[in-house]
Amino acid sequence: QSVLTQPPSVSGAPGQRVIISCTGSISNIGAAYDVHWYQLLPGTAPKLLIFGTTNRPSGVPDRFSGSRSASSASLAITGLQAEDEGDYYCQSFDSSLSDSRIFGGGTKLTVL
């Protein structure tokens, strides 16, 4: 069981907006550690999507955005496209685990 909790799956139609939540605790997200998001598409290497909770690396469309509230973080995807279908993981750090890097359980995004 992952320290960070994500919904197993979300879905949306092309053009719609979806939000993927990442729920942690006071020892990780709630302790103001950065949250990063990764995208795993079939047959490709994992890709950094959001870093430092809200920042997009160069080349990532502004359809992807991150936010944080208390001990949770969220990834919002607007204007859903078929090529967005894949797995999404949040990642942070945990003070109760010697500041180890921790991942959420992952969320499968299906574009209907």
Place this chain on the structure above:
Amino acid sequence: EVLLVESGGGVVRPGGSLRLSCAASGFKFEDFGMSWVRQVPGKGLEWVSSINWDGGSRGYEDSVKGRFTISRDNAQNSLYLQMKSLRAEDTAFYYCARHYDFRSPLDVWGQGTSVTVSS
């Protein structure tokens, strides 16, 4: 082009050993820390181990401490993971990934290599 290419995966019996390699190119390898992350089939990502730029600082996930050793050769632009006393639960896809320091995001990943521990 910034590239990480893993190799060395395979099928090994419980208790056996395996050495994974990660060849880096397209960037100044010695400027970056490196990590190994694995994905158990059908499950999520799990951090395995990290090493800083010169190998002077290393970290391991609890279940692999004492069994896995991370190392690097900056002259060869390569990262390694020596895995011993392998268990069935180590079966996973192993990725290497780049980062600046231990709290930085994993900004470049390889395609991964598969490790299967089975009798």
